[in-house]
Amino acid sequence: EAGVVQSPRYKIIEKKQPVAFWCNPISGHNTLYWYLQNLGQGPELLIRYENEEAVDDSQLPKDRFSAERLKGVDSTLKIQPAELGDSAVYLCASSNSVTDTQYFGPGTRLTVL
Amino acid sequence: EDQVTQSPEALRLQEGESSSLNCSYTVSGLRGLFWYRQDPGKGPEFLFTLYSAGEEKEKERLKATLTKKESFLHITAPKPEDSATYLCAVLPGANSKLTFGKGITLSVRP
Numbered sequence: 001e002a003g004v005v006q007s008p009r010y011k012i013i014e015k016k017q018p019v020a021f022w023c024n025p026i027s028g029h030n031t032l033y034w035y036l037q038n039l040g041q042g043p044e045l046l047i048r049y050e051n052e053e054a055v056d057d058s059q060l061p062k063d064r065f066s067a068e069r070l071k072g073v074d075s076t077l078k079i080q081p082a083e084l085g086d087s088a089v090y091l092c093a094s095s096n097s098v099t100d101t102q103y104f105g106p107g108t109r110l111t112v113l
Numbered sequence: 114e115d116q117v118t119q120s121p122e123a124l125r126l127q128e129g130e131s132s133s134l135n136c137s138y139t140v141s142g143l144r145g146l147f148w149y150r151q152d153p154g155k156g157p158e159f160l161f162t163l164y165s166a167g168e169e170k171e172k173e174r175l176k177a178t179l180t181k182k183e184s185f186l187h188i189t190a191p192k193p194e195d196s197a198t199y200l201c202a203v204l205p206g207a208n209s210k211l212t213f214g215k216g217i218t219l220s221v222r223p
Contacts, residue, residue: 004156006156031209033211040215040216041215041216042117042200042202042213042214042215042216043157043200043211043213044213045210045211048209048210056208056209056210091156091157093156099162100144100145100162100204100209101147101159101162102147102159102211103159104149104156104157104158104159105156106154106155106156107155107156109154
């Protein structure tokens with residue numbers, strides 16, 4: 001069974017530029033999560049989707065971050081404009097309705113110069 | 114507010130030297146406690162879920178235990194390939210927000 005797929009794996013951009021990350025969850029997983037992980041820290045939730053609906057986006061900085069999950073499968077996280085402090089690893093995870101276990105993708109390492 | 118504290122921050126062991134990693138937590142109604150392993154440049158890899166005090170789970174050289182206030186990840190006779198960061202996370206009963214600790218970086222010398 002394929003795991004969570006994320007792309008790109010690495011991204012380097014100049015500050016004030018836009019950037020987008022893509023995630024394809026494990027097949028059949030209706031819940032999708034985006035996390036932010038800073039160096040030396042655990043992941044922190046940005047947004048959680050149940051199918052197409054964003055059910056928890058309280059930690060998403062909505063002035064510059066946006067996310068969508070069209071058709072309840074793939075998801076895209078966007079930052080516009082990026083700031084120096086956005087440099088981090090962006091992780092996507094998914095889970096199904098049977099267990100609470102979240103399975104993570106490899107992450108996208110963002111560097112903002 | 115849910116909190117997870119992991120200790121020590123870093124641990125260096127000699128190959129074969131058994132030890133334990135600690136995860137202390139406060140949560141409003143624990144629905145589950147999770148252990149993940151994270152290698153450099155990779156996403157967290159699921160290891161165990163524990164649901165109630167007294168529960169234990171094992172996988173190869175790893176054994177996870179749970180009490181009402183903390184969880185331990187015991188590593189028996191570790192090998193260099195066990196070197197990684199081990200993350201602990203709690204899931205409260207009220208919602209689906211997973212709260213992680215900062216992780217413990219384990220280094221096993223041959």
